[in-house]
Amino acid sequence: MSTEQNEHHLKESEIEDPQSDERLRLLAKDPKQMEILIGILFVVATIFFVVMMVVYVKGSQTQLEGGLMAAGFGCLGVGMVAWGKYLMPKGPFVEERHQLASSKEEQDAFADVLLGRGKIAIARRSALGKLLSIALGVFGIFTLGPLLRSLGPNPDASLKKTAWKKGIRAVTINGRPITVNDIAVGGFMTVFPEGDEGSYSGQTLLIRAGSDNITTMSGRESWGPEGYLAYSKVCTHAGCPISLYQQETQQLLCPCHQSLFNVLTGAEPVFGPAPRPLPQLPLYIDSKGFLRAQGGFSYPIGPGYWEIGS
Amino acid sequence: MEKLTTKDLLKNLKPNKDNKLSPQERAANAGRWIDERLGAAKGGRTFFNKIFPDHWSFMLGEIALYSFVVLLVTGVFLSLYFDPSSTMLTYHGSYKPLDGTQVSAAYNSTLAISFNVRFGLLVRQMHHWGADIFLGAIAVHMCRIFFTGAFRKPREINWIVGVTLLILGIVNGFLGYSLPDDLISGTGLRIMFSVLESIPVVGTHLAFWLFGGNYPGNGVIIPRMYMLHILVIPAIIAGLVGAHLFMLVRQKHTQFPGKGRTEHNVVGTPMWPGFMFKTQGFLFLTVAVLALLGGLAQINPIWQYGQYFPYKVSYAVQPDWYMGWLDGALRIMPSWEISAFGYMIPNQFFPSILFPGIAFNIFIIWPFLEARMTKDRDIHNLLDRPRDRPKRTAVGTGALAFFFMLFFASSTDVLANYLSVSLNLVLWFFRIATYVVPIVVALVTYKICIELQLAGKNAGRRKRFNVVIRTEEGEYVAQKSPAREGDMDVLSEHGEIPLELNDRVSHVIRQSADSIGVESKKSKTTT
Ligand code: HEM
Ligand code: FES
Numbered sequence: 124m125s126t127e128q129n130e131h132h133l134k135e136s137e138i139e140d141p142q143s144d145e146r147l148r149l150l151a152k153d154p155k156q157m158e159i160l161i162g163i164l165f166v167v168a169t170i171f172f173v174v175m176m177v178v179y180v181k182g183s184q185t186q187l188e189g190g191l192m193a194a195g196f197g198c199l200g201v202g203m204v205a206w207g208k209y210l211m212p213k214g215p216f217v218e219e220r221h222q223l224a225s226s227k228e229e230q231d232a233f234a235d236v237l238l239g240r241g242k243i244a245i246a247r248r249s250a251l252g253k254l255l256s257i258a259l260g261v262f263g264i265f266t267l268g269p270l271l272r273s274l275g276p277n278p279d280a281s282l283k284k285t286a287w288k289k290g291i292r293a294v295t296i297n298g299r300p301i302t303v304n305d306i307a308v309g310g311f312m313t314v315f316p317e318g319d320e321g322s323y324s325g326q327t328l329l330i331r332a333g334s335d336n337i338t339t340m341s342g343r344e345s346w347g348p349e350g351y352l353a354y355s356k357v358c359t360h361a362g363c364p365i366s367l368y369q370q371e372t373q374q375l376l377c378p379c380h381q382s383l384f385n386v387l388t389g390a391e392p393v394f395g396p397a398p399r400p401l402p403q404l405p406l407y408i409d410s411k412g413f414l415r416a417q418g419g420f421s422y423p424i425g426p427g428y429w430e431i432g433s
Numbered sequence: 434m435e436k437l438t439t440k441d442l443l444k445n446l447k448p449n450k451d452n453k454l455s456p457q458e459r460a461a462n463a464g465r466w467i468d469e470r471l472g473a474a475k476g477g478r479t480f481f482n483k484i485f486p487d488h489w490s491f492m493l494g495e496i497a498l499y500s501f502v503v504l505l506v507t508g509v510f511l512s513l514y515f516d517p518s519s520t521m522l523t524y525h526g527s528y529k530p531l532d533g534t535q536v537s538a539a540y541n542s543t544l545a546i547s548f549n550v551r552f553g554l555l556v557r558q559m560h561h562w563g564a565d566i567f568l569g570a571i572a573v574h575m576c577r578i579f580f581t582g583a584f585r586k587p588r589e590i591n592w593i594v595g596v597t598l599l600i601l602g603i604v605n606g607f608l609g610y611s612l613p614d615d616l617i618s619g620t621g622l623r624i625m626f627s628v629l630e631s632i633p634v635v636g637t638h639l640a641f642w643l644f645g646g647n648y649p650g651n652g653v654i655i656p657r658m659y660m661l662h663i664l665v666i667p668a669i670i671a672g673l674v675g676a677h678l679f680m681l682v683r684q685k686h687t688q689f690p691g692k693g694r695t696e697h698n699v700v701g702t703p704m705w706p707g708f709m710f711k712t713q714g715f716l717f718l719t720v721a722v723l724a725l726l727g728g729l730a731q732i733n734p735i736w737q738y739g740q741y742f743p744y745k746v747s748y749a750v751q752p753d754w755y756m757g758w759l760d761g762a763l764r765i766m767p768s769w770e771i772s773a774f775g776y777m778i779p780n781q782f783f784p785s786i787l788f789p790g791i792a793f794n795i796f797i798i799w800p801f802l803e804a805r806m807t808k809d810r811d812i813h814n815l816l817d818r819p820r821d822r823p824k825r826t827a828v829g830t831g832a833l834a835f836f837f838m839l840f841f842a843s844s845t846d847v848l849a850n851y852l853s854v855s856l857n858l859v860l861w862f863f864r865i866a867t868y869v870v871p872i873v874v875a876l877v878t879y880k881i882c883i884e885l886q887l888a889g890k891n892a893g894r895r896k897r898f899n900v901v902i903r904t905e906e907g908e909y910v911a912q913k914s915p916a917r918e919g920d921m922d923v924l925s926e927h928g929e930i931p932l933e934l935n936d937r938v939s940h941v942i943r944q945s946a947d948s949i950g951v952e953s954k955k956s957k958t959t960t
Binding site for chain 1: 558628633685697717728744748768769770777780
């Protein structure tokens with residue numbers, strides 16, 4: 124076979140006459156000197172490793188350890204490359220390629236084995252094959268269906284509902300209820316529905332955009348008492364918490380991909396990739412001055428998904 | 434052949450007084466012992482004889498391989514100390530600024546690895562740098578394969594294995610840096626939930642199942658990612674790397690054309706001993722570079738970011754570089770989404786599912802696409818020089834430019850700050866330039882390839898000089914000197930200059946052998 128030939132070829136060309144074969148000469152002009160150099164590198168590497176070990180045992184120091192380890196392996200690496208390059212037959216050597224594909228006869232013979240022999244064993248029992256496939260298919264459905272399904276719950280109402288309900292007070296992360304005097308005009312803070320502090324879906328930006336009632340769009344006349352506006356903090360683009368309020372422009376900025384939302388027009392997106400306004404939370408101020416929700420958000424919070432509108 | 438028993442062998446191997454065998458004879462005996470059990474001699478010889486072409490660009494794949502080795506070793510070290518759990522506890526470790534704050538067990542253990550475990554920070558940083566270099570080496574290696582046409586028949590399967598390795602590497606890198614549960618990894622995870630959720634029909638189901646409920650889930654995501662990160666994906670990667678190398682040995686290396694190199698041979702250094710020594714050296718050097726980076730270049734200082742809480746977010750942090758292009762795509766996507774009949778294909782679906790899906794599929798089918806376009810279905814073992822395949826090279830640089838633009842688009846905010854221009858301007862620049870720049874780059878590449886081809890053909894040949902002639906009317910006209918053997922355009926412009934003129938100017942040329950000869954018709958006729 125051709126593999127045999129090329130091995131022969133290599134063998135002959137390498138070993139036939141070591142004296143006169145130019146390719147068997149070393150690349151190093153002075154091999155002895157090169158050997159000494161490489162030897163020194165290995166000794167130096169050993170020293171680096173010993174020092175590293177001492178540093179480690181004495182209590183560890185990241186920069187030193189990294190530097191020593193790098194130096195040690197650097198010496199070893201350079202030494203090995205030099206050894207492989209300068210103290211080995213310099214070549215170049217040639218290897219013949221053999222054809223990858225088998226000969227026509229071999230392909231046919233294989234087909235014979237596969238199909239010819241296989242036919243007797245399998246072909247006349249196609250019913251068995253089908254039954255086997257059905258059995259394995261059912262097992263496959265089990266793994267891709269119920270088994271996968273048990274990983275977690277199916278999508279549920281949590282996609283559309285948050286803990287905000289009629290009458291729920293807005294509180295800080297520590298549960299302190301917010302009163303009408305807590306935020307000065309131009310200020311803002313993150314609030315949660317009372318009892319659900321720190322949650323992802325309940326996080327809400329409470330902004331005091333002015334001192335009079337603010338209507339962000341028709342139908343929302345009563346949502347912004349005394350200049351207080353509340354929007355879901357979850358960006359409608361990819362779900363990052365929105366964290367910047369620029370009072371001069373009355374805009375909210377999402378730090379992830381820089382979407383901008385206009386506070387005064389119902390947090391409509393005005394810039395960047397965010398496709399939908401931030402859902403607004405209707406507020407009212409109770410007799411004691413606490414801020415409370417009139418109900419849930421105006422729309423499901425966060426980024427879009429297939430069944431968002433259904 | 435006399436029988437060699439195991440006892441003989443052991444006696445052989447250890448040097449003792451009665452043992453008169455030379456080291457070579459002892460090694461030969463050990464070899465015989467193995468061969469009698471595995472028949473390894475024949476295959477072993479072929480293997481040791483395998484030739485590796487000597488060209489630096491063949492080293493890129495080795496760097497990827499050795500970074501993977503480093504990832505495995507450092508990863509095992511980390512897993513001895515890391516606690517993949519999102520149970521909250523109060524931090525009382527040695528990083529004082531966080532003392533008394535609420536942190537998860539995962540975050541806590543990563544802080545412990547960084548501050549308390551000896552060697553811990555070094556290994557952790559080597560692991561993170563290893564991931565960046567691993568993927569970088571794969572990407573550059575892939576460029577080498579692409580631009581030299583090494584993916585052509587018979588190596589298409591290996592190209593596909595390579596692309597799969599790239600994808601798995603990116604996925605595992607993302608899983609890895611999501612493990613420590615710091616503010617950046619949490620932000621990345623939230624975006625990942627949004628991305629999953631955006632898949633039509635099944636998206637919310639997938640996201641809920643994986644996270645154990647609506648975001649942030651019920652605490653299963655970190656253990657699940659951990660299992661994928663340290664077992665499933667590394668095992669698949671290791672298996673595919675094995676297949677990759679097996680095919681490489683089976684098909685033998687490609688090589689650049691050159692003296693003595695043909696489609697039917699490979700010229701270079703044999704596996705044993707030259708290549709094995711050198712490549713071992715490269716392994717050491719990769720370890721050295723990663724140790725240097727891990728020791729001296731801080732990466733992912735999670736104690737500065739803090740524990741992740743779903744209502745907190747980090748500013749101006751870029752994801753690891755191999756995720757940057759996806760982040761850029763998310764940023765420059767216009768604010769569109771499609772909704773109809775109460776269902777929606779949301780905005781984030783297009784840049785983060787559809788686009789990478791298309792991109793990776795094009796990568797995978799490229800060898801077949803190209804074969805169809807060029808109608809070239811032959812076996813190729815000699816590599817192309819990029820300039821000789823101007824169209825492919827142009828497609829490649831265009832695609833690279835596209836990914837680079839997306840990558841830079843992932844820092845719109847940083848750029849706007851740095852250049853003190855409005856974010857608006859930067860965003861619109863990228864929304865347009867991301868498509869325009871690649872086209873320009875492709876066209877320029879094409880032109881350069883053609884020029885290089887010409888320059889290559891003309892290498893070592895004279896440029897034909899110009900002769901300025903004054904006509905009888907007193908007009909000066911520049912003419913090419915007559916064509917001579919060895920002029921660079923002699924083939925293409927052969928016979929362009931009228932013979933009659935040649936005769937008239939020829940003696941001037943003989944007089945002044947430098948680049949410009951001036952001759953007036955009038956004076957000539959008078960002489
Ligand atoms: C393709 C291979 C791999 C890639 C690209 C990769 C990447 C990463 C990255 C980027 C991190 C974050 C490190 C950080 O905290 O800054 C990480 C963490 C981690 N990796 Fe890997 N890794 C790989 C393989 C492995 C393997 C094979 C293991 C274990 C056998 C492992 C174990 C770990 C552990 C325990 C952590 C968490 C500890 C920590 O965050 O410091 N990794 N990985
Ligand atoms: S998540 Fe807010 S802009 Fe992308």
